[in-house]
Amino acid sequence: MKNKLLIIGASGHGKVVADIALGMGNWDTVAFLDDNPAVTSSLGLEVIGSSEDIESLINDHDFFVGIGDNIIRKKVYEKLENLGASIPVLVHPSAIVGREVTIESGTVLMAGAIVNCSTRIGRGCIVNTGATVDHDNSIGDYVHVSPGVHLAGTVSVGDESWIGLGSKIKNNLSITSKVTVGAGGVVIENLTHSGVYVGIPVRRI
Structure with a gap:
């Protein structure tokens, strides 16, 4: 761990990530990289360069991808990893994390998030504001669990899935990779095919 943090992406999601980093107090400085040359600061923090500057800064900084889109976040994360x-x-200081929880690098737990015991969350995930992930869940890589989502116990969510705002997933279910559950969706059966699901209960469209 370094004493300086660079967040890639200075837009809305990046600002929330920066706010969490500042609240944690683990870094002497927090700044941004952003590919929009018109953006020179965000949340009162300086934008010191673009993604082209990553390699020259790699030895002196921790890096975090502050990009909400799963596919773009994965691409940038893998560049950093390589x-x-x-x-x-x-x-976030207000998040609650239970015992025997594993959280992989590049993942953020936002304000009011709850992750209960014996759960694994993969790389580059977002567990957004007020979301709850109950016991014995398995969340794959680059998953976005949106604000107000509730996952019951023993739920599995595949890589690159996006669980939309306020959705609910019944216990003991499996969701395959690259699934999008629309806002307010209720999942009561396994989702075995990638795609977009909406409704109460959800159906594939």
Whole structure:
């Protein structure tokens, strides 16, 4: 772990990530990299360069991908990983994490998130504001669990899935990779095919 943190992406999600990092107090400085040259600061923090500057800064900084889109976040994360970057886990001070929880690098738990015991969360995930992930869940890599989502016990969510705002997933279910559950969706059966699911209960469209 370094004493300086760079967040890639200075837009909305990046700002929330920066706010969490500042609240954790683990770094002497927090700044951004962003590919929009018109953006020079965000949340009162300086934008010191673009993604082209990652390699020259790799030895002196921790890096975190502050990009909400799962596919883009994965691409940038893998670039950092291949360069040997130090990538932390960010946990908001108000988040609750149970015993025997494993959280992989590049994942952020936002304000009010709850992750209960014996759960694994993969790389580069977002567990957003007020989301709850109950016991014995398995969350794959680059998953976005949106604000207000509730996952019951023993739920499995595959890589690169996006669980939409306020969705609910019944216990003992499996969701395959690259699934999008629309806002407010209720999942009561296994989702075995990638795609977009909406409704109460959800159906594939």
